[in-house]
Amino acid sequence: MNRQTRMLPAELEKQVRKTLEEWAVAGKVRRLWARDATLWTGADEASWLGWLEIAGAQVRRMDDLRRLAEDVRSLGFTRALVLGMGGSSLAPEVLKETFGRLDGFPEVLVLDSTDPAQVKALERKVDLAKTLFIVSSKSGTTLEPNLFKEYFFERARQVVGAERAGGQFIAITDPGSRLQGLAEADRFRRVFLGEPSIGGRYSALSNFGMVPAAIMGLDVARFLERAEEMAEACAASVPVEKNPGAVLGVTLGVLASHGRDKVTLIVSPAIYDLGAWLEQLLAESTGKEGKGLIPVDREPLGPPEVYGADRLFVYLRLASAPDEHQDSVVQALEGAGHPVVRITVDDLYDLGAEFFRWEFATAVAGSVLGVNAFNQPDVEASKVATRRLTDEYEKTGKLPPESPLRVSDRTLAAALGAHFRTIKPGDYVALLAYVEMTAAHEATLQAIRRAVRDRYRVATCVGFGPRFLHSTGQAYKGGPNTGVFLQVTCDDAEDLPVPGRSYTFGAVKAAQARGDLLVLVERGRRALRVHLGADVADGLRTLRSAVDRAIG
Incomplete structure (x- = not known):
């Protein structure tokens, strides 16, 4: 089932x-399936293990x-726009x-940013009269999906009329949530419960x-069958050393405990976005109490010598569409003695299996690290x-x-230099960009992270x-x-009001950036903010030059 191998230094393998x-x-695998909270911290973990059987329930x-x-x-909808955040938007x-x-x-399109340029860019992509809006929020109280709903419900009302607007919306939320009540009051077409x-x-x-998978026309039964096959491979009856989820989770947890906590993802181009989902799963599940895995996604590949002794490489290779450059880089990493886990994904529908494998592995890694993997x-x-x-x-x-x-x-270059001089071996550098997520902006940020990685030999992240x-x-x-x-903020060339609120999307984004920086500093993190002008592309180019x- 999706072949998985590892090549580790002898002591780590031991x-x-x-x-x-x-x-x-x-x-312990039996105890995990039995929902034994003492595998983690003995808190409320048993209440958060419904994912173990969800594939079968969905079938x-x-x-x-x-x-x-x-x-x-x-009904003739040409687009479906998911309005969500985090777990409700990444899959x-x-x-x-x-x-x-x-x-x-x-x-299917996805909106998960309060950046007004990004909101407007997605609005321009769709015909509002032919778009189905999927408001997705587990709690029903998450700020961003609620703002997205208010904005696009008002836009739909303006285009198709108040009587028909609700028919262009569905909600996905937990039973009894505030969103369920709003959806019913606004006469949404459907409400699907989490x-x-x-x-x-x-x-x-x-x-x-x-639900989004079905709307986009995916063979959901086939997708879930792959997930069920992986769940069976991870069952309590399977010997631990043959259990792919348990073996991966133990490997992640043990290597992190020995200083190799930068889980560097190398993912075949055709399934590249799996890395974004894995980032949340790994970081949010394990990164607490001063411990955890730091996922490194989409970092430009380099020769073995640019990587430190804090790395674990995981290569998710799509057998039906492999990348020769990735193959050669991974082979070189193994030859240089870096720890590497290889996972072979046979075809695109095997992502169903990967979703389960990694959820199981993350729960196991949390246990190995001694943290609650579900809060x-x-x-x-x-x-x-x-x-x-x-x-x-x-x-x-x-x-x-x-x-x-x-x-x-x-003073920009001098301030950046002073900030970067705090970097030590085993650290990582994260660029936190509160700007529109475009290919051009990402390319400049990727160039900055590559320069920092190559100069300091540390892991780098872009968010x-x-x-x-x-x-x-x-x-x-x-x-x-x-x-x-390094937090990067900008002025908004064009802002958007939020219907029914006295603030704008730009004000919300600015408040989120400031709140983020405030908490980082309060937690004793090394953080520096650089503010761009309204011309984000030009500002990023200037920042790149200053970093150099x-x-x-």
Whole structure:
């Protein structure tokens, strides 16, 4: 089942084997399936393991998903726009990026940013009268999906009229949530309920992932069958050393415990976006109490000598469309003695199996590390800080005054140099960019991260705000204090009001960035903010030049 191998230095291999034996003797896989919370911290973990059987439960609901797909197609919708954040948006994004648009079905798009340019860019892509809006929020209280709903519901009302607007919306949310009540009051076409015992980042195989999958025309039954096959391969009856999820989880946990906590993902281009989903799963599940895995996704590949002794490489290779350059790089890494896990993915539908493998492995890794793999205690801190700032904006019409370092300041290169001089072996550098997520912006940020990686031989990450707050943000604030953060903010060339609110999307994004930085500093993290002007592309180019000067 999706072949998995590992090549580790001898001492680390010895420790992995020892831990696998301990798991076998203590019956820990059986205890995991039995929902034994003492595998982790003995808190509420047993309440969050509904994902173990969700694939089978979804198969039994296939008729409803098929009816949904046919209804949406017959109604002539050309696009389906997922309005979500974190666990409610990342799995649909993976499916969208992997499978693309399927003939005869709507194209799925995803909005998970409060950046007004990004909101407007997605609005321009769709015909509002022919778009189905999927409001996706487990709790029903998450700020961003609620703002997206308010904005697009008002836009739909303007285009198709108040009586018909609700017919262009469906909701995915937990039973009894505020969103369920709003959806019913606004006469949404459908409300699909989540499973309360499944946290957002473990929800890919639940309605949060499978409803968008059905709408886009995916063969959901086939997808879930692959997930069920992996669940069977990870069953309690399977010897631990042959259990792919347990072996992967033990490997991740043991290597992190021995300083190799930068899980560097190398993913075949055709399934590249799986890395974004894995970022949230790994970081938010394990990054707490000063411990955790730091996922490194889409870092430009380099020769073995640019990587430090804190790396574990995981190569997810699509057998039907491998990349020769990735193959040669991974072979060189193994030859240089770096630890490498290889996972062979046979075809695109095997992503169903990967969703389960990695959920199981993450739960196991959390146990090995001794953390609760199902909570996110540090995410709330940023939300609280953001709420304080948005409340201030609603009262006064503005955010508190500030004087950030600007990209136009003459002292920029010197400030960057001083910040980067705090980097030590075993650290990582994360670029946190509160700008529109475009290919051009990402290319410049990737160039910056490559330069920093090659100069300091440390792992690097890039996150677009505010989406990373619901993903890697937990590990950045609650995980090992080895991060060096460069936050990038901008002025908004065009802002958008939020219907029914006294603030704008730009004000919300600014409050989220400030709240994020405030909590990073409060937690003793090394963080520097650089503010761009309204011309983001030009500002990023200037920043790149300053970074080059700063690092010599």
